[in-house]
Amino acid sequence: MGERYDYIVVGAGAAGLSLAYHLVQAGVEGRVLLLERAPKTKNDRTWCFWETGTGSFEPLVFRRWEHLWFYGEGQALRLSIAPYAYKMIRSCDFYAHMERWISGQPQLTLRYGEVSRIGEDQQGPWVEQEGRVYWGRWVFSSLYQPPPPSPRYHHLLQHFKGWVVRTSGPVFDPQAAVLMDFRLPQRGPACFGYVLPFDAQTALVEYTLFSPRLLPPEAYDQGLREYLEDVLGVGRYEVLESEFGVIPMTDAPFPRRPSPRVIRIGTAGGCTKASTGYTFQRIQAQTRRIAQALRETGRPILPPGSSRHALMDSVLLHLLERGYAPGERVFSRLFRKNPPQRVLRFLDEATGWLEDLQVMASVDIPVFARAVLGTLLRRWGVGAWR
Structure with missing residues (x-):
């Protein structure tokens, strides 16, 4: 029989570390084991999100902006998003901070090594790492497994x-x-291009696509050069860091509970917003709810998400995937015809029916209606989804 813990968290990235943090903050008692392949020391990704006020990780915010630029259909919009702020956290700062914080929490243990298996039997859930087996009351895993492919759902990538x-x-x-x-x-x-300026001469500049398949590696470099030189008019520049990412944009359901006491979290647990790829704040909401449920009931009960907003995600994905309107037109009209605060609330799933309809109708009512019908027909497996 291996070592026994109350909670085992597989993966010490954004989701796993956030869950550990919220378990402690909620006052959940019990020993927590975090398992990660190897120490994270590189700035391998950047998390951005918007919120009002101060958040749980405010000291780690590297930059924040209260204005956003949007360029599309020949227009340049400089949008004031107050009371929201658009915030950026570098993963290297998050990892270093959380590792220091964990070292001061006696109920938390962090161990490195390759996790080979996760399972559950009559004795409970267990995890095998480097030949050692750990048992827990509950296991939470952020190891990503794509949902099974199905023609009833949309499968795009943000890369x-x-x-x-x-x-x-x-x-x-x-x-x-x-x-x-x-x-x-x-x-x-x-x-499209995406720019997070640190100062007037330094920025993270990204070349981003929504599409079903990845590009050859050299195509991303070419896209970045074209954007910097031809669009932004940058003559001479030095590349200080590089990052690459792929985010699933799918409305397919993620199996969040592969066995009764093994629960998937983060992107693996369906936290990525299907229509935009934003994940960090949704991870905070999910892991906070898990911690609160454990404290109050002893069980990590998660309420279902909003079916209305899930439908809106599916409609937008259908509209883009089927080519009813170019992405440039869709997003240009969203930001041109709505206050930016409404769009951000909509993407946060904090709007009611009226605002939802206002946002979606701003795309183009006939196009929106066609996308709704196509989405429903696709979900029901009827016709050609047009």
Whole structure:
């Protein structure tokens, strides 16, 4: 019989570390074991989100902006998003902070090594790491497994490459991030630039696409060069860091509970917003709810998500995937015809029916209606989904 813990968390990334944090903050008693392949020391990703006020990880916010730029259909919109702020956390800062924090929490143990198996039998759930078996009352896993493919659901990818660049002169607006810049040759449903300025000469610049398949590696570098040189007019620049990411954009249901006491969290547990790819704040909401449920009931009971907003995600994915309207037109009309605060509330799933309809109808009522019908027919397995 291996070592026994109350809670085992497989994966010490954003989801696993956030769950550990919220378990402690909620006052959940019991020993917690975190398992991760190897120490995380690199700045391998960037998490961005919007919120009002201060959040749980406010000291880790590297930059924040109260204005956003949007470029599309020949228009440049500089949007004030107050009372929201758009915030950026670097993964290297998050990992280092959480490792220091864990070392001061006696109920938490962090161990490194490859996890080979997760299972459950009559004695409870267990995890095998480097030949050692650990048993727990509950196991939470952030190891990603894509949902089974199904023609009834949409399966796009958000894929991007980013460079942190330093330019020879002032180029960027330090007071405003560039949320979407469609002044690029379009490839697939959507292709845009994304800029997080650190100062007037330094920024994280990303080349981002929504499409069913990845590009050859060299195509991302070419896209970044075109965006920097042809769109932003940057002459000389130095690449300081590089990152690459792929985020699933799917409305297919994720199996959140592969066995009674094994629960998937984070992207593996369906936390990624299907229509946008934003994940960090949804991870905080999910792991906070798990911790509260454990404290109050002893069981990690999760309420179902909003079926209405899930339908809205599916409609937007259907509209993009089937090509009813170019991504540039869809997002341009969303931001041109709605206050940005309404769009952000909509993406946060904090709107009611009236605001939902206002947002979706701003795309184009006939196109929206066609996408709703196509989504429902697809879900029911009827016809050609048009």
